[in-house]
Amino acid sequence: MTVMETTSATSTASGGGCAGPPRKPRRPDGQDRYTISEVVDLTGLTAHTLRWYERIGLMPHIDRSHTGQRRYRNRDLDWLDLVGKLRLTGMPVADMVRYAELVRExxxxxxxxxxxxxxxxxxxxxxxxxxxxxxxxxxxxxxxxxxxxxxxxxxxxx
Amino acid sequence: MTVMETTSATSTASGGGCAGPPRKPRRPDGQDRYTISEVVDLTGLTAHTLRWYERIGLMPHIDRSHTGQRRYRNRDLDWLDLVGKLRLTGMPVADMVRYAELVRExxxxxxxxxxxxxxxxxxxxxxxxxxxxxxxxxxxxxxxxxxxxxxxxxxxxx
DNA sequence: CGCTTGCTTGGAGCGCACTCCAAGGTTTTA
DNA sequence: TAAAACCTTGGAGTGCGCTCCAAGCAAGCG
The missing domain is CATH 1.20.5 (Single alpha-helices involved in coiled-coils or other helix-helix interfaces)
Structure with missing residues (x-):
């Protein structure tokens, strides 16, 4: 068997919180291909930060369109949700990278x-x-x- | 009347927590004149940080010995306790400085x-x-x- | 007296987590 | 088809909260 990493956070996405602008809803698995700016809207992170997360190894490999543009999937959003939560605890990014490496291994x-x-x-x-x-x-x-x-x-x- | 700033934290000092090395006890009010290295022991901050707090206006005026060395008092330690607590909440130092200014005013x-x-x-x-x-x-x-x-x-x- | 230890200062340097830039390619809208 | 909006990259820059350095003064001790 395979230990899955992203426990899909169906309840998390658009509805819950009481702060910030209402984020756009996710698409169902299968049609989930988001451009970077859609992920910006969905997560509140900047595009800079998303690319930087990838550079330092905090993100898994992200799919690309035939022209090389990023296409995020729902499981990437799940991962970003977890990262956001851990960030709130004050965990250093380096520790999260370590965890991401373990997952990849x-x-x-x-x-x-x-x-x-x-x-x-x-x-x-x-x-x-x-x-x-x-x-x-x-x-x-x-x-x-x-x-x-x-x-x-x-x-x-x- | 005068609104006092430091609500003397008699219970806080040496006894309470369960982490870190046991800090030395405070002296009673009246004989409370601590060198900077004593305050290092009492608070866990570095001497660098203590001087820096003073430079940026986060500390009230600290007494000096006749040769110009700092002599902290119990109320300074109380203030440092509060600062430490606020730091744990993630409050920016600039906001604490603002609060310190209000107190001075x-x-x-x-x-x-x-x-x-x-x-x-x-x-x-x-x-x-x-x-x-x-x-x-x-x-x-x-x-x-x-x-x-x-x-x-x-x-x-x- | 010399030695060690501790304190003083202004200013420079560092690590973290972004944040932005320049120069160019792609996609969408009018 | 042309303009506007969006995406790509490596590398440089920023703001925060310390952290350290060099040079010098003061006190205690054998």
Missing amino acids: GDHTYTERFELLKATRQDVLTRIAELQDTLDVLDRKIDFYADAGQALASERAS | GDHTYTERFELLKATRQDVLTRIAELQDTLDVLDRKIDFYADAGQALASERAS
Whole structure:
């Protein structure tokens, strides 16, 4: 068997988020050949960044039209979704390239990839905890400012 | 009245976290005069970074010894704690400098600071949500890998 | 006294993640 | 068919957040 890499994110694409402009919908598998500017619309990345991702080995090989222009497929978009998520965690691009290499090398890298995913999961948990910590500090400060505001107001009133 | 800036983080200093080397304890207010290398030990920042923070206006004025060496106080450490927390949220240093300027300008910037804190709080909430999202993706992938591992194992067994 | 250690400064350098440019070929629209 | 819009490449440039360097001053010690 083959360990698939892209768990097709059917729910992710156009509908979900509440920020940014509404992205165009994907086409069904089979008719999925997107130009680079369509991928720009779909992902919010720039064309520069997409080409750069390819240069540094962060993308798998992308299909080309008969004249050499890129034609992205749905699984490429799935991969870009994952990359976008990992980017939000602060993972260095070099680490993602490493993961991409493992995927390209085939099934025998299965264990290493698994370990990498689990380690990343731990990192994310840590970062969430840090942010919770920061949130607590901010909340305490905000409460303090609210109280101080009250005090200033009553000072003016007296 | 004066809106105080540093809500003394008595619990924060040496005890709390579970990562990194155990930092030296602070001294009580009144005997709190730390050299730059002591602050390095206490915060984990480098001396370079501490001086750079000062140059760009991220720090308030730091006391000096009679020979011109920096002598940090507990409230400077409190400020550095806050900066460290905000840094973890991904807030640009320039924004922190802006906040520091507001503090230096005095009480009449109270409202602006308050709004800034509330906006930052919102950002942190957003980032936590993004990380939760990423965590879900990772968990799904990890489950998938675990299942695939099972399948590979039974394949080998058969 | 010389030696080591630690601190000072302005300014230069670095690594990361893009971001853009120039020069040219392709595709679409009018 | 001509103009406008879009795509290609290698390489150079940018902004951020540090990070380091050189040259010099100050304190402690045998």
